[in-house]
Amino acid sequence: MGLFFVSARMGIIFIEPNFGSDAMIARISALSICVALVLTSLPVTAQDGRSRSILVLDQSQSTGVFFLQIFSGLRAGIDADTSAHTTIFSESLDLSRFDGDAYHESLRRHFSEKYRDKDIGAIVTMGSGALKLVLRWRDELWPGIPIVFGMVDEADHARLKLPNDLTGSILKTRLADSIGVARAVVPDLETVVFVGDHWDRQNVFSSWGLEVPKATAGLNVIDLVGATMAEVRKRVEALPARSAIIYSAMYSDGEGIYLSPAKAFELVAEKANRPIIVAAEPLVALGSIGGPVIVPRLIGADAAKRALRILHGEPASSIPVAISHAAKPIFNWLQMERWGVSESNLPSGSEIRFREPSMWAKYRWQTLSVAAVLLIQAGLISILLHERHRRANAERESRNRLTELAHAHRQATAGELSSTIAHELNQPLGAILTNTETAELILNSPSPNLSEVKEILADIRRDDIRASEVIHRMRSFLRRAPFEDKAIDLNDTVRNVFEFLAIQASARNVALYFEPSGEPIQVRGDQVQLQQVIMNLVVNSMDAMAAIPKGRAVIGRTEMNGGSSAVVSILDSGPGIPTEKLNEVFDPFFTTKKQGMGIGLSISRTIVQAHRGRIWAENQREGGAVFRLSLPLAIS
Ligand code: ADP
Numbered sequence: 001m002g003l004f005f006v007s008a009r010m011g012i013i014f015i016e017p018n019f020g021s022d023a024m025i026a027r028i029s030a031l032s033i034c035v036a037l038v039l040t041s042l043p044v045t046a047q048d049g050r051s052r053s054i055l056v057l058d059q060s061q062s063t064g065v066f067f068l069q070i071f072s073g074l075r076a077g078i079d080a081d082t083s084a085h086t087t088i089f090s091e092s093l094d095l096s097r098f099d100g101d102a103y104h105e106s107l108r109r110h111f112s113e114k115y116r117d118k119d120i121g122a123i124v125t126m127g128s129g130a131l132k133l134v135l136r137w138r139d140e141l142w143p144g145i146p147i148v149f150g151m152v153d154e155a156d157h158a159r160l161k162l163p164n165d166l167t168g169s170i171l172k173t174r175l176a177d178s179i180g181v182a183r184a185v186v187p188d189l190e191t192v193v194f195v196g197d198h199w200d201r202q203n204v205f206s207s208w209g210l211e212v213p214k215a216t217a218g219l220n221v222i223d224l225v226g227a228t229m230a231e232v233r234k235r236v237e238a239l240p241a242r243s244a245i246i247y248s249a250m251y252s253d254g255e256g257i258y259l260s261p262a263k264a265f266e267l268v269a270e271k272a273n274r275p276i277i278v279a280a281e282p283l284v285a286l287g288s289i290g291g292p293v294i295v296p297r298l299i300g301a302d303a304a305k306r307a308l309r310i311l312h313g314e315p316a317s318s319i320p321v322a323i324s325h326a327a328k329p330i331f332n333w334l335q336m337e338r339w340g341v342s343e344s345n346l347p348s349g350s351e352i353r354f355r356e357p358s359m360w361a362k363y364r365w366q367t368l369s370v371a372a373v374l375l376i377q378a379g380l381i382s383i384l385l386h387e388r389h390r391r392a393n394a395e396r397e398s399r400n401r402l403t404e405l406a407h408a409h410r411q412a413t414a415g416e417l418s419s420t421i422a423h424e425l426n427q428p429l430g431a432i433l434t435n436t437e438t439a440e441l442i443l444n445s446p447s448p449n450l451s452e453v454k455e456i457l458a459d460i461r462r463d464d465i466r467a468s469e470v471i472h473r474m475r476s477f478l479r480r481a482p483f484e485d486k487a488i489d490l491n492d493t494v495r496n497v498f499e500f501l502a503i504q505a506s507a508r509n510v511a512l513y514f515e516p517s518g519e520p521i522q523v524r525g526d527q528v529q530l531q532q533v534i535m536n537l538v539v540n541s542m543d544a545m546a547a548i549p550k551g552r553a554v555i556g557r558t559e560m561n562g563g564s565s566a567v568v569s570i571l572d573s574g575p576g577i578p579t580e581k582l583n584e585v586f587d588p589f590f591t592t593k594k595q596g597m598g599i600g601l602s603i604s605r606t607i608v609q610a611h612r613g614r615i616w617a618e619n620q621r622e623g624g625a626v627f628r629l630s631l632p633l634a635i636s
Contacts, residue, residue, distance in 0.1 A: 053087040054078070054307050055120045055142075057134055059127030059151075059203070062092035064260050065282045066296050070126060070150070073297035077304025086311065089118065095129040096251045097258050108137050115141065122310045124148045124303045125168075127203045128156035135160075146316035148306040150299045150324075155207040157321075164317045167306050169299075169324035171204050173279055175211040175246075177292040179219070181277050181329070182244035184345045185289055191220040191240055195268055195276075196248030198226050204294065205248045205279070228254030229267055237271040245276040247288065262286060275339045281330060284353060289339060290331030292347075298326035399483045402606055406529050407480045409603050413535065414478055420504040424470045428463035435460045473500055476528065483526050483610070487634045490521040490530075490566055494556050497534040501542075510542050510552040517558045521566045522634040525611040530631075533604040533615070537570040537627045540600065543593065544574035544625065564633055565613075571626040576619040585617055604629075 056074065060067050071090065078086050093107065123138075123145055125131040131149045138145065149168030152160075157170045183189045199205040212221070222239070224232050229250070236245060250264035259267070262282060269276055269287040277291040284290045302324065309319055329347045333355040336343070343352060360367065414421070439456045442448050477500070498514045505512045523530075538554055545552040557569045577585060584590055586605045591598030601615075608615040613631040620626050 052084050052311055053089065053118060053120050054122045054124055054311070055115065055118075056088060056090040056124045056126070056303075057093060057130045058091070059093045059095040059125075059130035061094045061097065061260075062090065065262050066280055067092070067126065069282065069296035070300040070303075073300025074124070074304045074307075075300070076297075077301045078308065080304075081308050086308075089115070089120070093130055093133070095127070104133060104136075107133070108141070111137070112141055120145050122146050122148060122307045122316075124150070124307055126151045126299070126303075128152045128160065129203070131160065131162075135162075146310050148303050148310065148316070150303045151203055153204045153206055162321075165315065167310075167316045167319040167321055169302050169322050169326070171294065171299075171324045171326065173204050173208075173292070173294065173327060174215075175205075175208040176215040178246045178277050178279060179215045181291045181347070182246060182275075184347065185275050185277065185339060185341050186242055186244045187345065188242050189219065189244060191222060191243035192216060193222040193236065193239055193243055193245045193274070194225045194248075195227075195232055195236065195245055195250070196225055197250050197252075199248060202249060208248070226254070229259070229264065230255070232268055233271045236268055237273050239272070239274045243274050245272055245274055246291075247276050247278050247283070249280065275335065275341075281328075284330050284332050287335065288332060289335040289341065290350075290353075291329070292327055293330050295326050295328055295330075299324065302326065399610060402529075402603075402610055403480070403483050405603055406532055406607060407478075409536075409599065410478055410528075410532055412597070413532075413539065413600075414474065416539070417504060420507055421470065421474060423507065424503045425467055428467040428470075431463045432460050432467075435463070477531070479528060481528070483529070485524060485526065487522050487524055488527045488530070490523050490558050490568065490631070491516040493527055493530050494534055494558055494568060497531050497538060498556055501535065501538055504539075505542065505554070508542050508546070508552070509550075510545060510554055512538070512554050512556075514556040515558075517560060517566070519560070521558055521560065523566060523611070523631040524634045525631070526607075529607045530611070533607050533629065534568065534570065536600040536604050540627075541570060541572035541574060541625070545572055548574065561630055565630045566633060567628055567630045569626055569628045571620060571624060573624045576623060576625045577617055579619070582617045582619075586615070 056071070058067050058070070062068075062071075075088065078088060091111070120142055123134055123142060125134050125147060126149075128149075128151070131147070131152060134142075134147060138147070144165075147166045147168075149162075149166060151171060152168065153171050153173065179192060182192055196202070196205070199208040220243075222235065222243070224235055225248075227235075230253070232250075239245070245268070247265060247268060249261035250259060250268075251261060252258045253264075253267075261280065265276075265278070265283050265286055265288070275289040276287070278284065278288040279291060279293055281293045281295045284293060306316075306319055310316055329350040331341075331346060331350055331352050333352050335341075336352070343350075346352075435456045439453050439460075442453050442456070473496075495514055495516065498512050502512060534556070538556070541554045542552070545554075551573055553573045555569075555571045557571070559567055559569075561567045581590075586601045587598075588602040589598040590601075605615050608629050608631070611631055613629055615627065615629040618626050618628065
C-alpha cells in the first residue's frame with residue numbers, strides 16, 4: 001500500500017512502499033506527518049491551496065492608456081483583499097504591432113524561461129489574442145492553472161470554444177448602440193462615417209461588420225475603415241452637415257507609423273468638422289462627444305474579483321462566465337455644448353462629464369456670504385430706521401406734552417399775575433377817563449381851546465395803545481401754539497420778560513435790572529417757551545425776596561460763553577438756596593411755598609433741555625441765588 005500526504009504547495013506527494021520493514025514504515029510515517037505539518041504552516045501556502053501570484057497577459061502594449069486603466073482597476077481590486085499579499089506579474093504581448101508564429105514562439109520560450117520557478121495561482125488575459133496564445137501554451141508552461149479572461153467579445157467567445165476551467169466576462173459592443181447615440185447627437189442624422197482599423201482585426205469590434213446592413217439602414221455610410229491617417233484627416237474635415245463620425249480605434253497611420261488609439265484619435269479630432277462618437281472611455285476626455293464606451297477600470301476590477309475567488313480556492317469552473325457591465329453611456333459636456341446636444345436626447349442613465357458648474361455652483365459660498373452681509377446690513381439699517389422713527393415720534397410726542405404743560409403753567413402764572421395785569425390796564429384806562437372828562441369840560445366852555453383838546457386826544461390815543469399792548473403781550477404769552485423752532489434774539493427775549501414784569505416788580509418793591517450782552521445773541525427755539533423760563537426765574541426771585549425788608553433786586557444778564565453757546569443768568573438778593581437743595585429744586589413738586597405747586601423749575605428744565613441747553617442753580621458768594629441757563633448758538 002502506498003503512503004501519501006497533502007501538500008498545499010504541490011498537491012499530492014506519492015511515496016512508493018518499497019521499504020520492507022514495519023519499523024521503517026513507522027519511521028517514515030512519523031517523518032511524513034512532520035513534513036506535512038511544516039509544509040502546511042509555510043507562508044507561501046494560502047489556506048485555500050492556490051499561490052498568491054497572478055500573471056496578467058495583455059495583448060496590447062502596456063504603455064497604452066486603456067491598458068494602464070485596466071491594470072489600475074485590477075491592482076485596486078487585488079489590493080482591496082487584505083487577507084494576504086498577492087504578487088502581480090504583468091506581460092504586454094503587443095500583438096497589434098508584432099505578430100506571426102515566430103514571434104509567438106519567441107514569446108513562449110521567453111515565458112517558459114522567465115516563469116520557470118514562479119508559482120502562478122491564476123492567469124488573467126486581456127483580449128482574445130492573448131487568450132488564444134495562453135490556451136495554446138498552458139499545458140506546457142502553466143499546467144492546470146485557471147484562466148480569467150477579459151476584453152473578449154461575443155463572437156470570439158463563441159469561436160474559441162473555451163474549456164470549463166476558465167472564467168471571465170464577455171464584452172458586448174454593438175454598432176447599433178453607437179449609431180443610436182449618433183442619432184441622439186444629430187437628430188436629423190443622414191450620414192455615418194466609420195473611422196478606425198479593420199474591425200475584424202480589432203479586439204472587441206469583430207462583429208460590427210456583420211451589423212452594418214441592419215444598423216445603418218436608411219443612412220448614408222462613408223466608410224473610412226482601414227484608410228490611412230492622411231486620408232482620414234482629409235475626409236473628416238469636409239463631412240456633410242447631418243453626419244456623425246463613429247471612431248473604433250486606430251493603431252497606426254497606415255503608412256508604417258504605429259500610433260496609440262488615443263494619439264490617433266487626437267489626430268482625427270483635430271480635423272473633424274462633425275461630432276465623434278467613441279467606444280472607449282479614455283477618449284471621452286480627448287474631444288469626442290462620448291458614446292456607449294468601455295470603461296477599462298471596470299474590466300480590471302471584474303478580472304480582479306474573479307482571480308481572487310480562484311486564489312481563495314474556488315474552482316474557475318464554478319465562477320460563471322458573464323456579460324460584462326463595463327460598457328456605459330458617458331458624454332462630454334463641453335462637446336455637447338459645442339454641438340448643441342440636449343441632455344434629454346441622450347440614452348437614459350447617461351453620465352455627463354466635465355460639466356461646467358453654473359455661476360451659482362461656482363460662487364455659491366461667495367454669493368451666500370455677500371447675501372448674508374447684505375441681509376444683515378439691510379436688517380441693521382431697517383432696525384436703525386425704525387429706531388429713528390420711534391425716536392422722532394417720541395420726541396414729537398414729548399414736545400406736544402411739553403407744549404401742553406408749558407401752556408398750563410403759563411395760564412397758572414397769568415392767574416398769579418392777574419392783579420398786577422389789572423393794575424397795568426387800569427392805569428391807562430383811568431388816564432383815558434380823566435382825559436376824556438377834561439376834554440368835555442374844555443369843549444363846554446364858551447371859548448374852547450382846541451389845541452389843548454388836541455393834546456388831550458393824543459394822550460388818550462397813547463394810553464389806549466399802552467392798554468392794548470398789555471393785552472397783546474398777555475395774549476401772546478397765553479397763546480397755545482405748537483413748538484416753534486426758529487432763530488430768536490436772546491437779548492430781546494429776556495428784555496421783553498423784564499418789561500412785562502416791571503409793574504409787578506415795582507408793586508413788590510423789587511428793582512429789576514437787565515444787562516444785555518454787548519453783541520446780539522441768536523439762539524434757536526420757541527420764544528414763548530424761553531420767555532416762560534425767564535419769567536419763572538424772575539418771579540421765583542421776587543418770591544424769595546418777599547421776606548427781606550429792603551434791597552430787593554433782580555438782575556438779568558446775557559453773555560456769550562465761548563463760540564458755541566450763550567448763558568442767561570438771573571441773580572437775586574434773596575436768601576439763596578441750601579446747598580443740598582441746589583439740584584432738588586428742579587424736581588417736580590418740590591416747593592417751599594405755601595401756595596406753591598413745585599412744577600415751575602421742573603417745566604423750565606424740560607423746556608431748556610428741549611432746546612439742547614442746560615439749567616442749574618448756584619449761590620452767590622455775597623448772598624442770593626443765581627439761576628443760569630446755557631443755550632447753543634443758532635449758528636453752531
Ligand atoms: P414753586 O415756585 O411752585 O415752589 P418752582 O419749581 O418754581 O415751584 O420752585 C421750586 C422751589 O425752588 C421753590 O419753592 C423755592 O423753594 C426754590 N427756589 C426757586 N427759586 C429760588 C430762588 N431764587 N431763591 C431761593 N429759592 C428758590
